[in-house]
Amino acid sequence: MRRVSLRLGRAGAALTAVALALVPGTAFAQRGGGSSQGSTTDTGGGREGTSLVSRVVYSGATAGTQGGGGGDGGGLQPVGDWTPPACWYEPRSAAEFRDYVETMYDDTVNTPGQHSYAKSAVGMFRNEYKDGTYENYNLDKKDEGNWWVAVRDEDRSMEPEAQACDRKPFWVENGDPVPVENAITPEVLAELAYSRVELPATEVTLRPEGNTKVNLPTWAWLDKARFKETSVTAAIAVGGLNIQATTTAQPVSLKLEPGTPDAETYPASGECAIDDDGSIGEPYARGKADRTPPCGLKYLRSSGDGTFELRATVTWDITWTGTGGTGGDLPDGTFGNEQAVTVQEIQAINR
Known part of the structure; x- marks a missing residue:
């Protein structure tokens, strides 16, 4: 099972370590299983509970679709030093990003016995997007762009590569290039699909x-x-972005x-x-x-x-x-x- 969570970047070490840990009901992006049938395994997610999760959806020969083998099938091991991305960036609408931050803030400050540094960290993060650098989560510009947030593969969360996507959520106007590596593209989707291919x-x-x-x-x-021949398709449709790769x-x-x-x-x-x-x-x-x-x-x-x-x-x-x-x-x-x-x-x- 792969858990994919929102990373808030450099909003202070306490925020990254505390805010994510305190959000209840952390969502999971499952690798296979679930309610899928045959070769149409849906392993994506959106906003589940109080957590943002990856919106990438996978279909094809993912875990559980190969059959046989007594469960001895498995994934590709790349030849050489290359590995699929351990983290990447995806767009979110202004409303979705606002809902996430407000829910996280409320849950943190209202949790009995919560440490003051956790409340302070999440408060600073909220203020930056609500009343600071940005105003009211850019809701008045909701049709002009999207927030871009980092997600990571929790199965690889301890690897240095999973910490590389450390930029705080940032706003990108429609049509402008996304100024980070590993922003979701067809090629990144193909690399993510690589890690989901299940072989007999x-x-x-x-x-x-x-x-x-x-x-x-x-x-x-x-x-x-x-x-x-075995294939997996990865697709994402969010914030005006609708792309896929097989x-x-x-x-x-x-x-x-x-x-x-x-x-x-x-x-x-x-x-x-x-x-x-x-x-x-x-x-x-x-x-x-x-x-x-x-x-x-x-x-x-x-x-x-x-x-x-x-x-x-x-x-x-x-x-x-x-x-x-x-x-x-x-x-x-x-x-x-x-x-x-x-x-x-x-x-x-x-x-």
Whole structure:
């Protein structure tokens, strides 16, 4: 579950630490689940209770929509140092921003036993937008622009990247550029969708299944019906902004790691490329016993009383398209699982 909350920036360290913590009923932007059906998972939100949450809505292959795998599916792990945004900026109407600040103020000052520094901090923040730098939350300009506020991915709230969006809510006139990095755009939406892509469990089919034998080639393949193009769409419609982006993951290869150095892989690199028909590897069939598997492995010693942990990792090529003809590539992603393999000695009887 991903909790996304409003960050108030440098309105004083006490305000950021205290005001957010004191707002009751902090809303959650769920990753999957909820009341969604099939592949139309809605994980966005607006104003829920007394908290502003992200207005980005996700649909497609998000958590809970892949089925199967016993819950072993998971998200993309980017190749390299890149990660999706941990925080970003979204627009809010003047009325919505006013309601949030006023409710937060009332809740803070009216909470029994509340510390005076918390009341002071939230009061200073309120005054800036009500009677200070701005007047009455710019309600008289409600049709001329929007407030822009920072939200963050609470699953990554302790990462330095989540603290980067530290600017206080600011006003932007319609048509003017938003003067911050990570202001919501089709590309940012595509990057957010990247982190919501849910992939099927990477459990390869092996032949022989169950137990394999020392020095016996074992065939490996993936079900092409499950390992196919997968996509998530992220969209936002708020404050006159109506944009979306679709991030698509396409499987390109399967990496086999036997779980012991006493093994060989086919091909020798352990990297099985995707075939023209979308399959990875080739199913074993009667009559292929003397052939070398196009994708597989051979164990050179027994696993004894235990097992070897075979790790199968699929690499996915990631592209995106968005509003206004935008689009491009995002870093490749991987996802893998481990499965136990028992390797036995071939027993021979001498007479």
